Amino acid sequence: MIPRVYVDSSAYVAALVGEPQGPTVAARLAGATVVSSVLLVIETERTLMRLARERRITATALRERRDQLERELQRIELRDVDLGLCADTTWPALATPRTLDLIHLRTALWFHRRSPLAAFLTLDETQRNAAREFGLPA
Numbered sequence: 001m002i003p004r005v006y007v008d009s010s011a012y013v014a015a016l017v018g019e020p021q022g023p024t025v026a027a028r029l030a031g032a033t034v035v036s037s038v039l040l041v042i043e044t045e046r047t048l049m050r051l052a053r054e055r056r057i058t059a060t061a062l063r064e065r066r067d068q069l070e071r072e073l074q075r076i077e078l079r080d081v082d083l084g085l086c087a088d089t090t091w092p093a094l095a096t097p098r099t100l101d102l103i104h105l106r107t108a109l110w111f112h113r114r115s116p117l118a119a120f121l122t123l124d125e126t127q128r129n130a131a132r133e134f135g136l137p138a
Helices: 009-017 022-029 039-053 059-072 083-087 099-114 125-133
Strands: 004-007 033-037 076-079 119-121
Touching: 004 022, 004 099, 009 022, 009 039, 009 059, 022 119, 033 039, 033 099, 039 059, 039 076, 039 099, 076 099, 083 099, 099 125
Parallel strands: 004 033, 004 119, 033 076
Antiparallel strands: none
16 A cells, blocks of 8 residues: 655655755655645745745756656645635644644645545654644654
């Protein structure tokens, strides 16, 4: 059975731009069915633009990473942010996540309820702890 892995934007960007944790994330995504929120798209685009404006990546690297994102989106199953997700009253037991983190968490929980996830990938320790409170494999 192919594992289903939820990837949040921080983990995805690490793999995309070659941050130190990137190879570990990429290895977890390889061969998996990858799922995420549509937030992944805009958060990744914003991060790429910020890195370019801070001159941490070149204009060429920006174009290459955008092209790579576009190609990889063909294999990532994305869930829209809709009223049902926003009106859901599910909260972690202790954590009070930031808004976009909560959307990622609720989206992951939505996927997990339909077919169990093998992993919830994030580089944010607070979000990882909240995911564990939800019973997600973080």
